[in-house]
Amino acid sequence: MSPNSMTLLIIVVVVIYMIVRQFQEQRITLVSLIILPVLVAYYTFMRATVELSIQIISPSFIMAAMLLGLAVGLPLGLYRGTLPALRKDPETGRILAKRNTLSICIWFLVFLVRVFTVVASYASLTRTSPLIALIAAIMNTLFLGNIVGERVSLFWRASRLSVIQQQNVQKMKW
Known part of the structure; x- marks a missing residue:
């Protein structure tokens, strides 16, 4: 098996795992968040360094x-x-x-557009089209954001839920 095939296989397995995990109940821990x-x-930082090196558009537009x-x-x-x-x-x-x-639908839509922009950048379309280069830059950080x-909101809600339940337990002790 060639290195490219192995890399593609690993990427496909990780993507399938990410999609399946969206449908499962997940434990909220700081590490998992x-x-x-x-x-x-x-990965976004690595893509950003590539995008900033594109000569067809100003780095200030990319930023x-x-x-x-x-x-x-x-x-x-x-x-x-x-929502969860x-x-x-x-x-x-x-x-x-x-x-x-x-x-799940919002996550999948953002993820799908992100995958298409990554494929476009690997196909060197970002080096020939300023519009595709800008869309790829937007999608890199949109997915990250x-x-x-989501993780910040989940952590905040989980922390609040723990505090509320601890307060209820303390009220019951009296």
């Missing part, structure tokens, strides 16, 4: 497009973070999140 945003941030993507992605992610149902497992005390259909916003 940080891992994906850090990986996406690293503005990236800021626009982040400005749209963060509120979208914050909204998506309010949270519950506390009575046996373990862990907080679990179950995404709803709207959250979406993921970070």
Whole structure:
């Protein structure tokens, strides 16, 4: 198996895993909330260095497009973070999140557009079309903002749920 085939296989497996995980109830922990945003941030940084080297468009336009993507992605992610149902497992005390259909559809749509822009950039379309280069820059940071916003919102909601439940327990002791 060639290295390119192996890389493609790994990417496909990771994408399938990410899609399947969207449909499962997930435990909310600080580590689980940080891992994906850090990986996406690293990949976004790597893509940004490539996009800033594109000579057909000014780097200032690319940076503005990236800021626009982040400005749209963060509120979208914050909204998506309010959609999952949270519950506390009575046996373990862990907080679990179950995404709803709207959250999954938004995530999948943003993810799909992100994949198409990555494919376009690997096909060197960003080096020939300023519009595609700008769209790729927007989608890189929009996806990152979406993921970070969702994780921040989930962490905030889970923290609040824990505090509220602790207060209820303290009230019951009296």
